[in-house]
Amino acid sequence: xxxxxxxxxxIVEHDGILSVGEMKRDIPFEIQRVFYIYNVPSKNIVRAxxxxxxxxxxxxxxxxxxCIELFDGKNTTKFKLDKxxxxxxxxxxxxxxxxxxxxxxxxxxxxNNTYEKCEYIKDINEYKKYILD
Amino acid sequence: xxxxxxxxxxIVEHDGILSVGEMKRDIPFEIQRVFYIYNVPSKNIVRAxxxxxxxxxxxxxxxxxxCIELFDGKNTTKFKLDKxxxxxxxxxxxxxxxxxxxxxxxxxxxxNNTYEKCEYIKDINEYKKYILD
Numbered sequence: 637x638x639x640x641x642x643x644x645x646x647i648v649e650h651d652g653i654l655s656v657g658e659m660k661r662d663i664p665f666e667i668q669r670v671f672y673i674y675n676v677p678s679k680n681i682v683r684a685x686x687x688x689x690x691x692x693x694x695x696x697x698x699x700x701x702x703c704i705e706l707f708d709g710k711n712t713t714k715f716k717l718d719k720x721x722x723x724x725x726x727x728x729x730x731x732x733x734x735x736x737x738x739x740x741x742x743x744x745x746x747x748n749n750t751y752e753k754c755e756y757i758k759d760i761n762e763y764k765k766y767i768l769d
Numbered sequence: 770x771x772x773x774x775x776x777x778x779x780i781v782e783h784d785g786i787l788s789v790g791e792m793k794r795d796i797p798f799e800i801q802r803v804f805y806i807y808n809v810p811s812k813n814i815v816r817a818x819x820x821x822x823x824x825x826x827x828x829x830x831x832x833x834x835x836c837i838e839l840f841d842g843k844n845t846t847k848f849k850l851d852k853x854x855x856x857x858x859x860x861x862x863x864x865x866x867x868x869x870x871x872x873x874x875x876x877x878x879x880x881n882n883t884y885e886k887c888e889y890i891k892d893i894n895e896y897k898k899y900i901l902d
Contacts (some may be wrong), residue, residue: 652808744831
């Protein structure tokens with residue numbers, strides 16, 4: 637699996653904490669889009685549940701925690717994301733499920749493409765067929 | 770003053786809220802660096818208190834609130850930043866002060882340059898001299 641955890645540089649100062657990500661050095665692509673998912677009303681909700689054909693992501697929580705499950709057609713990996721400076725790089729063509737949103741969780745996603753609805757596969761069987769072909 | 774408020778597109782869904790920023794469309798530059806400032810221990814602390822010679826910023830709070838004061842050498846403008854989808858674009862050569870951090874505030878800053886210590890002016894008189902020359 638190409639996806640992997642990435643830690644952002646963090647400096648604890650007397651007047652606060654600073655966490656920094658630089659493009660290419662820390663986040664391995666150029667950002668074309670950022671989005672935030674928040675006010676998720678229940679722990680039972682699963683967000684994403686899709687794969688993107690062309691887009692890589694960097695995903696972390698700014699507040700609170702989530703579980704993220706990644707499936708690349710062969711292997712499944714799960715991460716708990718619960719720190720502002722600990723994110724996961726998710727390569728294109730990975731099936732993504734985000735669940736167990738804690739109350740007040742704010743999930744942030746960086747993407748290397750603008751949004752194109754048609755490049756998302758939303759059916760797991762279609763995804764498996766796509767990835768195996 | 771070139772700096773201005775920018776609102777990110779926000780979609781309220783049954784399973785959460787989504788706020789999106791696309792480069793150039795919403796955030797008027799290409800991102801080279803992101804950073805977060807958090808765990809600021811007191812309302813009396815002023816962060817930034819400098820100007821950047823070459824870097825533009827997009828600044829917002831993901832959680833909580835701050836006040837941001839911008840000075841372009843002529844005029845001073847103040848904004849309260851208290852929504853994930855309301856940020857301020859700050860052009861280079863603007864003197865920036867961020868204060869009144871609420872408890873648990875997380876400030877996020879997008880920058881169009883990597884970090885170069887030498888491009889920050891940290892003395893207000895030096896800044897005024899630079900901007901007037």
